[in-house]
Amino acid sequence: MPLLGCVDCNKVLSPTTEVCSGCQSQDPFGTKRREKRFKLVLLLMLILGVISVGMTNT
Ligand SMILES: [Zn+2]
Numbered sequence: 001m002p003l004l005g006c007v008d009c010n011k012v013l014s015p016t017t018e019v020c021s022g023c024q025s026q027d028p029f030g031t032k033r034r035e036k037r038f039k040l041v042l043l044l045m046l047i048l049g050v051i052s053v054g055m056t057n058t
Contacts, residue, residue, distance in 0.1 A: 008028065
């Protein structure tokens, strides 16, 4: 099994680790953060889409 590094403290952890044993991070591989950013980008695209549709209608 390949080992992964914690995104916060670079400590090498098993991929199944949920809490970093080095810095106690609850998101040692940044997956939750990535998900959050992905949703933010989707929301931004939706808003931009609504704005551009509104502009072409007027
Ligand atoms: Zn860590």
